Amino acid sequence: MELHFLYGVRRISGFCNGYQGFIPKYKRPVVDLTPQTVSQINEAGGTILGTSRGEQNPGDIVDCLERMGVNVLFVVGGDGTLRGAHAICREVEIRGRKIAVVGIPKTIDNDISFIDQSFGFQTAFSVAADSIHSAHAEAKASPNGIGLVKLMGRHSGFIACYAALARNDANFVLIPEVPFRLDGENGFLAVLRTRVQRTGHAVVVVAEGAGQELMESATGADASGNAKLGDVGVFLRKRITEDFAAANLELNLKYIDPSYSIRSVKANSFDAVYCLRLAHNAVHAAMAGRTEVVVSRWHGRFVLLPIPLAVRDRHTVDPNGDLWMSVLESTGQPAAFG
Numbered sequence: 370m371e372l373h374f375l376y377g378v379r380r381i382s383g384f385c386n387g388y389q390g391f392i393p394k395y396k397r398p399v400v401d402l403t404p405q406t407v408s409q410i411n412e413a414g415g416t417i418l419g420t421s422r423g424e425q426n427p428g429d430i431v432d433c434l435e436r437m438g439v440n441v442l443f444v445v446g447g448d449g450t451l452r453g454a455h456a457i458c459r460e461v462e463i464r465g466r467k468i469a470v471v472g473i474p475k476t477i478d479n480d481i482s483f484i485d486q487s488f489g490f491q492t493a494f495s496v497a498a499d500s501i502h503s504a505h506a507e508a509k510a511s512p513n514g515i516g517l518v519k520l521m522g523r524h525s526g527f528i529a530c531y532a533a534l535a536r537n538d539a540n541f542v543l544i545p546e547v548p549f550r551l552d553g554e555n556g557f558l559a560v561l562r563t564r565v566q567r568t569g570h571a572v573v574v575v576a577e578g579a580g581q582e583l584m585e586s587a588t589g590a591d592a593s594g595n596a597k598l599g600d601v602g603v604f605l606r607k608r609i610t611e612d613f614a615a616a617n618l619e620l621n622l623k624y625i626d627p628s629y630s631i632r633s634v635k636a637n638s639f640d641a642v643y644c645l646r647l648a649h650n651a652v653h654a655a656m657a658g659r660t661e662v663v664v665s666r667w668h669g670r671f672v673l674l675p676i677p678l679a680v681r682d683r684h685t686v687d688p689n690g691d692l693w694m695s696v697l698e699s700t701g702q703p704a705a706f707g
Contacts, residue, residue, distance in 0.1 A: 384400075387422075397419075411636065415633050427459065431461055431466070442471070443651055447474070447487070455680060469659065471655045473488070473651050474664070480524060484663075490527065514622075517623070527686060529579075530686060533696060542696050547688050548580075550707030551706075555703070565618075566618070581599055650664045659673055
């Protein structure tokens with residue numbers, strides 16, 4: 370809308386299924402993005418262009434851009450998408466072409482550095498908070514009830530932390546940034562068992578990347594090169610069940626994994642406004658001749674962040690920071706297990 374109405378751009382193309390959309394062998398369609406096509410997409414979840422995983426050859430991508438006469442490329446995504454954008458910029462530079470590449474931070478994990486929040490994060494933790502509330506209701510309804518909720522967060526536990534704070538129903542939050550032990554007098558299982566015996570129920574929230582060192586390592590990597598994770602939710606369910614059985618205690622455990630139902634919902638009002646403002650700033654940046662940047666809101670102001678800086682390190686929860694301190698104060702859990 371910004372390109373069409375403010376700058377008079379009349380040919381705007383959408384490449385389907387991420388970077389696969391540029392590669393001829395995949396035969397992905399290229400969509401003509403007119404105002405009529407996109408007018409109601411903010412009312413739906415997911416993406417009208419689709420997505421994919423896996424690295425593609427930047428040379429093939431730039432070949433496609435040249436073949437179609439594209440001189441501005443907007444990439445919408447997270448860490449992997451931005452790394453791909455960086456590789457495209459290098460190829461464009463080598464060829465001496467004038468093609469601007471501008472990134473828009475879209476990842477619910479909120480793990481891109483130097484960005485206050487990525488688009489989608491607020492919606493994700495708001496919906497995740499509802500799952501925690503449901504787990505709490507289920508846990509309280511049964512003797513020795515435990516609600517176990519696994520949320521997304523491979524390397525960063527922001528969704529788990531914020532969702533737990535939003536509802537204040539969680540008694541334990543486990544994230545990748547804070548290792549924990551299961552066994553022993555002060556291990557997680559013993560502390561959880563004591564809590565349930567004392568109050569009759571408990572709610573445990575775990576990020577998908579937590580506790581990987583406690584499980585047998587999963588082998589291989591996904592199409593994007595990320596190491597495959599063990600399923601910490603299923604693992605904890607098994608270990609908690611075994612621990613209560615060994616103590617001859619009744620257990621009513623409800624396991625909730627809302628992962629992809631969280632990612633696919635419609636953006637809430639905050640994220641809808643934030644997305645629009647990111648888009649406006651991305652268009653202004655491209656039309657002003659900027660390239661190899663990602664639009665960021667940093668300390669409340671919209672800025673242009675060099676893509677190499679954005680992908681240099683992953684944004685994670687600081688175990689010594691005020692966010693994690695708030696989680697500890699809200700849940701009442703020990704600062705460490707073990």
